[in-house]
Amino acid sequence: MWLRFVKMHGLGNDFIVVNALEEKLPADLNELARRVCHRRFGIGADGLIIVLPSTQADLRMRIFNPDGSEPEMCGNGIRCFARYVYETGLVREPEIRVETLAGIIKPRLILQEGGVTGVRVDMGEPRLEREKIPMTGSGSPVVDEPVVVDGGIWRGTCVSMGNPHCVFFVENVAEAPVTTVGPAVENHPLFPQRTNVEFIEVLNRSELKMRVWERGAGETMACGTGACAAAVAGVLTGRSNRKVTVHLVAGDLEIEWSPENNHVYMTGPAVTVFQGDYPL
């Protein structure tokens, strides 16, 4: 039996997209994600995205990490999801309501000459209460919290965008110990659900440079929810403005934490690379 998929990415954070309204999926989606996301034995991706019907919104998005875990949300992934469902005709309008484990998320396609040139997503409100991140300990918001890693103390500012993020500010992000401190913090006892780990260099009050170690995925080229969490952390720590450009290795995300409605907005690209069939 063959599984039809489309391969997409948002700034190099790449996904396998499967339409469960058309395709028959195996019961164990966690195992399917581990198989298809494998960079050598599978298709290779930072995540598996499933398109499903919804009783609460236009459609439902489920996302799985390469380790098989199911996170609450994915920022680069929902931009790809939005482009996919619009271009395949599953939705007719550029404004889409998507049911996720992080709530109803609202992407809006940016159309020029009839084509999709980008996606602006209302990511909802950041969660700053410690128990909603979730984190052990007491006191909220979690700003410059000491995190002991390999005998050193790192100061993290923690935000949930539905999924957990621990944001560290560094002098030079190119030299940040992403592949050592990243996994140590991802699996730190402070985070009962583990966490994504962002390393941020503040270029100026309107520009951040980011690298990321993602929960369940490792270092990726970009993380949309992570860029949102970094923008919020920049404001909480007084380092940057509510509207910032976040520079990733393959391009930029525009993030704004609105003072009007407390929602975070993310604007960025979504690209279709190829489609294929995978043997189940």
Ligand SMILES: N[C@H](CCC[C@H](N)C(=O)O)C(=O)O
């Ligand atoms: N690994 C993340 C999910 C994917 C988030 C990221 N790819 C994004 O663009 O937001 C987690 O376990 O929370």
